[in-house]
Amino acid sequence: MIWDNNFAVSIFPILLQGLWVTVQITLLGTLLAAVLGLVFAVLRRLAIPVLSQVVSFLVVFVRGTPLLVQAYVAFFVLPAYGVSFNALTTGIVVIGVNYSAYMAEVYRSGIQGVPKGQWEAATALSLPGVRTWGRIILPQAIRTVVPMLGNYLIQMFKDSAVLSAITVVELMATAQAIGSSSFRYIEPLTLAALLFLAVSYPASRLVNRLERRYAPQH
Amino acid sequence: MDAVIQYAPLLWQGLLTTILVTVMGGALCLVVAFTAGLARLSRHRILRWPAGIFIEVFRGTSLLVQMFWLFFALPFFGIQLHPLTAAVLALGLNEGAYAAEVVRGAIASRAKGQTEACIALGMDPALRLRRIIIPQSIPAMLPPFGNVMVDLLKNTSLVSLVTVADLTFSAQMIRSTTGQTTAIFITILVMYFALSYLLTLLTSWLERRFALDRKALTLQRKENALMKVGAA
Amino acid sequence: MRPSTEPQAVVTGAPVTTEPIIRFQNVSKNWGTNQVLKNLNFEVAPGEKVSIIGPSGSGKTTILRILMTLETPSEGKVIVGGDTLWDVALGQKVRETKQLRETRRKIGMVFQQFNLFPHMTALENIIEAPIHVLGMNKAEARERAAELLNLVGLGKHMNHTPPQMSGGQQQRVAIARALAMRPKVLLFDEPTSALDPELIGEVLSVIRNLAHTTDMTMLMVTHEMRFAEEISDRVVMFDNGAAVESGPPAQIFKDPQQERTRNFLRAVLQH
Ligand SMILES: Nc1ncnc2c1ncn2[C@@H]1O[C@H](COP(=O)(O)OP(=O)(O)OP(=O)(O)O)[C@@H](O)[C@H]1O
Ligand SMILES: [Mg+2]
Numbered sequence: 001m002i003w004d005n006n007f008a009v010s011i012f013p014i015l016l017q018g019l020w021v022t023v024q025i026t027l028l029g030t031l032l033a034a035v036l037g038l039v040f041a042v043l044r045r046l047a048i049p050v051l052s053q054v055v056s057f058l059v060v061f062v063r064g065t066p067l068l069v070q071a072y073v074a075f076f077v078l079p080a081y082g083v084s085f086n087a088l089t090t091g092i093v094v095i096g097v098n099y100s101a102y103m104a105e106v107y108r109s110g111i112q113g114v115p116k117g118q119w120e121a122a123t124a125l126s127l128p129g130v131r132t133w134g135r136i137i138l139p140q141a142i143r144t145v146v147p148m149l150g151n152y153l154i155q156m157f158k159d160s161a162v163l164s165a166i167t168v169v170e171l172m173a174t175a176q177a178i179g180s181s182s183f184r185y186i187e188p189l190t191l192a193a194l195l196f197l198a199v200s201y202p203a204s205r206l207v208n209r210l211e212r213r214y215a216p217q218h
Numbered sequence: 219m220d221a222v223i224q225y226a227p228l229l230w231q232g233l234l235t236t237i238l239v240t241v242m243g244g245a246l247c248l249v250v251a252f253t254a255g256l257a258r259l260s261r262h263r264i265l266r267w268p269a270g271i272f273i274e275v276f277r278g279t280s281l282l283v284q285m286f287w288l289f290f291a292l293p294f295f296g297i298q299l300h301p302l303t304a305a306v307l308a309l310g311l312n313e314g315a316y317a318a319e320v321v322r323g324a325i326a327s328r329a330k331g332q333t334e335a336c337i338a339l340g341m342d343p344a345l346r347l348r349r350i351i352i353p354q355s356i357p358a359m360l361p362p363f364g365n366v367m368v369d370l371l372k373n374t375s376l377v378s379l380v381t382v383a384d385l386t387f388s389a390q391m392i393r394s395t396t397g398q399t400t401a402i403f404i405t406i407l408v409m410y411f412a413l414s415y416l417l418t419l420l421t422s423w424l425e426r427r428f429a430l431d432r433k434a435l436t437l438q439r440k441e442n443a444l445m446k447v448g449a450a
Numbered sequence: 451m452r453p454s455t456e457p458q459a460v461v462t463g464a465p466v467t468t469e470p471i472i473r474f475q476n477v478s479k480n481w482g483t484n485q486v487l488k489n490l491n492f493e494v495a496p497g498e499k500v501s502i503i504g505p506s507g508s509g510k511t512t513i514l515r516i517l518m519t520l521e522t523p524s525e526g527k528v529i530v531g532g533d534t535l536w537d538v539a540l541g542q543k544v545r546e547t548k549q550l551r552e553t554r555r556k557i558g559m560v561f562q563q564f565n566l567f568p569h570m571t572a573l574e575n576i577i578e579a580p581i582h583v584l585g586m587n588k589a590e591a592r593e594r595a596a597e598l599l600n601l602v603g604l605g606k607h608m609n610h611t612p613p614q615m616s617g618g619q620q621q622r623v624a625i626a627r628a629l630a631m632r633p634k635v636l637l638f639d640e641p642t643s644a645l646d647p648e649l650i651g652e653v654l655s656v657i658r659n660l661a662h663t664t665d666m667t668m669l670m671v672t673h674e675m676r677f678a679e680e681i682s683d684r685v686v687m688f689d690n691g692a693a694v695e696s697g698p699p700a701q702i703f704k705d706p707q708q709e710r711t712r713n714f715l716r717a718v719l720q721h
Contacts, residue, residue, distance in 0.1 A: 069389075072403060158280040179290060193275075200278045
């Protein structure tokens with residue numbers, strides 16, 4: 001018998017715990033990415049000498065390098081300089097920073113999509129900069145960005161498996177641990193795959209629907 | 219920095235492996251993308267459904283899970299893949315599933331009029347795809363294909379987790395023997411970044427090369443040159 | 451080789467009384483509950499130049515699209531050159547039968563939106579189907595394409611791609627492309643209505659030339675009434691999925707018998 005049903009049932013609760021950790025990583029990571037990404041996008045747009053260029057380069061650099069290596073850097077390099085958290089926190093920060101680089105790009109196109117007339121109207125009303133950004137530009141920019149954020153959330157959900165390499169005990173690490181201790185890999189890995197699918201497939205359907213709803217009207 | 223210099227040959231080997239995995243994974247990815255993407259558009263359910271299931275499963279689960287499954291679970295079915303094979307297979311199938319959606323999207327968004335013009339000229343479906351629809355869709359596919367390839371390159375780092383001695387694997391080895399963590403990781407980050415950048419350059423070169431009106435522009439330039447010669 | 455439809459002098463005028471080349475028998479077409487063609491009976495004689503006029507949504511395009519096999523009729527039978535193209539009674543569901551392919555080759559179509567292949571030059575657009583569908587050799591196809599481009603006044607543009615050409619030029623290439631397949635029947639669906647006014651003339655003059663110099667059967671949906679009057683042997687007025695009135699242009703335009711034709715002509719000729 002290749003597939004052992006009893007074994008599969010017995011490990012299912014442990015895998016669900018792993019899934020829960022994965023979900024937490026995803027939610028917190030997305031939150032971090034959404035906020036950081038917005039900050040990066042605005043900083044780039046403000047064209048502050050040096051700072052804006054540095055941010056631009058960082059965004060491109062993060063997008064051009066592997067998440068796994070970034071995770072290793074956070075896990076092995078940073079503690080040498082006195083920065084250290086537990087594995088889970090490190091994982092969330094790494095994946096959040098990684099995705100913020102992508103989100104910054106999404107915000108950028110959202111901000112660019114706001115018609116020039118909106119800026120001009122704000123100037124004509126002598127609105128201060130903070131008010132212009134906060135009440136006029138960003139609300140319009142973010143509206144078009146919502147479905148993309150959804151896509152990245154789902155992507156992050158699947159990518160977070162990489163964090164198992166720095167000892168974060170999420171779904172993938174749980175499955176692997178079960179495999180190596182029981183020498184049965186089929187059940188935990190298949191179940192892990194199915195759990196990923198069970199969450200991400202309906203979620204992406206939902207985002208597709210949102211996408212159609214929020215699609216720009218022009 | 220001495221660790222980096224001392225272990226340069228090892229890093230070089232790792233770099234070559236990373237490039238090898240990227241090239242092989244990329245080739246498989248393209249094959250998978252066109253096969254699954256076109257099958258997804260077929261009139262026949264026998265082709266459409268399996269392609270749809272393949273695409274959703276491989277996009278819906280983690281690449282790492284897929285790679286581990288091929289590496290650890292497949293042997294229980296009596297199939298023992300070489301780590302490199304398992305790694306390339308997982309990368310190609312996973313990124314191929316994403317790229318299949320690119321193919322499907324680019325072809326489906328072709329103007330309906332093009333297909334109708336083909337029918338009016340008596341072209342059968344295979345000829346239509348081969349001569350008209352696919353060539354026209356290439357320019358639209360290139361930018362997202364470029365993104366998929368950069369993704370694939372970055373994801374090759376995961377092959378180190380199934381014991382393939384790529385750049386990341388070499389770095390880990392050097393780190394554990396020398397303890398010079400910072401230098402070694404900065405080095406490979408820069409190397410990955412350089413590779414990503416090269417891929418981006420390649421993509422934009424291809425984009426220019428395949429731009430729809432480029433051919434006509436060159437032809438016209440030749441024509442103009444001839445006319446100048448004639449006038450002189 | 452299929453029979454030639456090379457340009458040759460042919461007296462146009464009274465329809466020839468032979469077996470019709472196109473015959474619609476009790477053809478209906480439904481989109482859901484919307485019946486677009488209602489039990490249509492309609493015939494075209496070989497070599498006849500027929501213009502179809504009528505208000506928007508009356509089903510004019512649908513007739514051409516059924517002939518070009520871009521649309522399936524819901525009811526009835528369509529015969530082209532003696533061969534059955536559609537026969538719903540026979541339960542013809544399969545779109546790509548051999549018979550359908552063979553019959554379809556007798557027909558060519560010029561679209562409202564041109565539908566040129568944007569990644570190919572004018573010349574490549576024209577030689578594509580002759581080479582890959584008819585199996586013509588490349589040299590012969592190119593030679594003939596060059597002739598056709600000259601015929602439509604674009605001999606100098608063979609290496610231009612569609613984006614580099616004006617709408618009028620694109621439509622003339624599209625006509626040459628259709629002619630390259632030597633169709634017996636050429637369909638035109640409002641060939642000038644996507645064009646800027648100043649470009650309409652050049653396309654109409656190409657079509658006029660074809661009408662006067664070939665024995666090809668031409669079926670044209672158009673809103674250019676003066677043009678229809680000038681080149682047609684017969685004008686058919688459509689309304690509501692049925693042919694309301696049919697006759698020589700002089701009669702339809704000068705002395706329409708039906709109220710609906712009169713109303714339609716009054717409305718379109720006002721401006
Ligand atoms: N694909 C389709 N789905 C649903 N209804 C359609 C479709 N194509 C055409 N119709 C309907 O069929 C009717 C006739 O369309 P058709 O295009 O034949 O009209 P037409 O006489 O060519 O009009 P026009 O002068 O505007 O081109 C219209 O009411 C149209 O809404
Ligand atoms: Mg129409």
